[in-house]
Amino acid sequence: MTEVVIPGSKSVMARALFLAAAADGVSTLRQPLASDDTEAFAYGLRDLGYEVDLRPDVWTVTGLPHGPSAGERSRETPGVRSASASVYTRDAGTASRFLPALVAAGHGTFRFDASAQMRRRPVAPLVDALRQLGVEVSCDETEGHLPLTVHADGVKGGTLTLDASLSSQFLTALLMLGPLTTDGLVIRVGELVSVPYIEITLAMMRRFGATVDWSGDTFTVAPGGYQARDYLIEPDASSASYFFAAAAVTGREVTVHGLGSESLQGDVRFVDVLARMGATVRVAPESVTVIGPENGRLDGVTVNMRDISDTMPTLAAIAPYASSPVRIEDVYNTRVKECDRLETSAVNLRRLGIAVETGRDWIEIQPGQPQAAEILTERDHRIAMSFSVTGLRTPGITLDDPDCVKKTFPTFHSVFHSAFPGLR
Numbered sequence: 001m002t003e004v005v006i007p008g009s010k011s012v013m014a015r016a017l018f019l020a021a022a023a024d025g026v027s028t029l030r031q032p033l034a035s036d037d038t039e040a041f042a043y044g045l046r047d048l049g050y051e052v053d054l055r056p057d058v059w060t061v062t063g064l065p066h067g068p069s070a071g072e073r074s075r076e077t078p079g080v081r082s083a084s085a086s087v088y089t090r091d092a093g094t095a096s097r098f099l100p101a102l103v104a105a106g107h108g109t110f111r112f113d114a115s116a117q118m119r120r121r122p123v124a125p126l127v128d129a130l131r132q133l134g135v136e137v138s139c140d141e142t143e144g145h146l147p148l149t150v151h152a153d154g155v156k157g158g159t160l161t162l163d164a165s166l167s168s169q170f171l172t173a174l175l176m177l178g179p180l181t182t183d184g185l186v187i188r189v190g191e192l193v194s195v196p197y198i199e200i201t202l203a204m205m206r207r208f209g210a211t212v213d214w215s216g217d218t219f220t221v222a223p224g225g226y227q228a229r230d231y232l233i234e235p236d237a238s239s240a241s242y243f244f245a246a247a248a249v250t251g252r253e254v255t256v257h258g259l260g261s262e263s264l265q266g267d268v269r270f271v272d273v274l275a276r277m278g279a280t281v282r283v284a285p286e287s288v289t290v291i292g293p294e295n296g297r298l299d300g301v302t303v304n305m306r307d308i309s310d311t312m313p314t315l316a317a318i319a320p321y322a323s324s325p326v327r328i329e330d331v332y333n334t335r336v337k338e339c340d341r342l343e344t345s346a347v348n349l350r351r352l353g354i355a356v357e358t359g360r361d362w363i364e365i366q367p368g369q370p371q372a373a374e375i376l377t378e379r380d381h382r383i384a385m386s387f388s389v390t391g392l393r394t395p396g397i398t399l400d401d402p403d404c405v406k407k408t409f410p411t412f413h414s415v416f417h418s419a420f421p422g423l424r
């Protein structure tokens with residue numbers, strides 16, 4: 001049995017950094033994830049005037065509370081310390097969506113830019129929602145995309161409607177803004193996507209002292225700011241999926257501690273798909289174990305991955321080893337992530353000699369023995385990590401950009417090949 005130590009959750013880190021920055025007091029984030037996404041977030045906070053101390057085992061953030069909880073606040077000392085700043089959020093969807101909402105509660109002019117990859121990704125629903133709240137936001141080149149500029153002068157609050165069908169991150173950003181407004185927020189939504197990430201947001205907001213309610217299509221957030229706290233970052237369930245998938249296709253046994261039935265992350269449920277395919281899965285409150293079938297034969301499956309779509313590439317990459325087709329459905333929004341993941345997964349599976357069909361929001365993969373080929377990662381960390389699993393049973397699979405894993409898991413290659421020695 002192999003015990004794998006998985007780094008902290010990128011999603012939990014991004015929320016913790018936002019909440020700590022907005023809180024009244026000093027917060028400590030233990031077992032932090034140090035990756036390109038989380039460093040982009042932390043350095044972005046520093047650019048905005050927040051004090052952020054990064055050490056290997058703990059990140060410390062000194063909050064600059066906003067709104068009424070900060071008591072009487074002169075305009076010279078708004079939530080964010082700087083009255084103007086330029087922030088570069090690299091490839092990070094969380095920093096790119098969450099930080100503009102944070103600064104909206106402050107006072108000043110704040111410009112956000114990002115990598116070409118992130119500039120391609122949508123932010124229009126967030127921009128529209130901030131404008132409904134009276135926040136002056138301009139998209140400096142292409143409407144609905146970064147770079148953008150926020151001319152902030154605090155947010156009174158009130159009721160808004162949000163299109164949350166393309167990404168849950170817009171809703172997370174607005175929810176976390178809610179306690180920083182004078183009157184609180186009522187957010188009306190239609191169709192939701194990636195709902196488990198909303199549940200992470202609600203849980204963490206409450207842990208940092210906020211009052212938030214979800215009833216049907218309405219989220220209600222009270223004013224009152226946040227309280228600093230000591231926070232232990234749980235391991236990243238999406239990062240763990242590659243190790244669980246590797247166990248499933250190699251007949252090995254893998255255990256990850258710190259993840260389990262008490263985890264905040266929906267992507268833990270990826271192991272339920274592996275169980276449906278024939279793996280043995282044990283989920284305890286604080287650990288998950290996956291044991292692959294000894295003969296390496298997995299059953300095909302049809303699965304809706306709307307809630308756990310970051311693990312769609314993981315499943316697609318091991319699908320050829322199943323004895324019947326694997327069909328993944330209801331994952332349209334994977335087309336607007338780091339790359340068009342449905343198309344990129346299909347292109348790479350075909351490069352491996354595997355028959356694949358795709359539709360607007362689905363992909364169907366036929367069984368087959370992959371051939372050696374170079375994977376075109378499109379600089380997408382999840383494509384790189386997913387097809388590394390494929391390579392455990394097919395020597396000669398290489399990556400055109402192995403370093404792109406740094407977005408969420410800089411040590412992936414060393415951890416992965418230590419966990420599965422002699423399989424490459």
Ligand SMILES: O=C(O)C1=C[C@@H](OP(=O)(O)O)[C@@H](O)[C@H](O)C1
Nearest residue numbers: 011166167168169172194197310
């Ligand atoms: O809120 C978050 O931390 C995330 C939400 C998800 O994005 P979508 O809501 O756009 O699916 C997920 O893909 C991403 O890796 C992290």
Ligand SMILES: C=C(OP(=O)(O)O)C(=O)O
Nearest residue numbers: 091092093094310337338
């Ligand atoms: C989509 C992802 O990241 P983000 O949206 O946070 O950039 C991801 O990590 O798969």
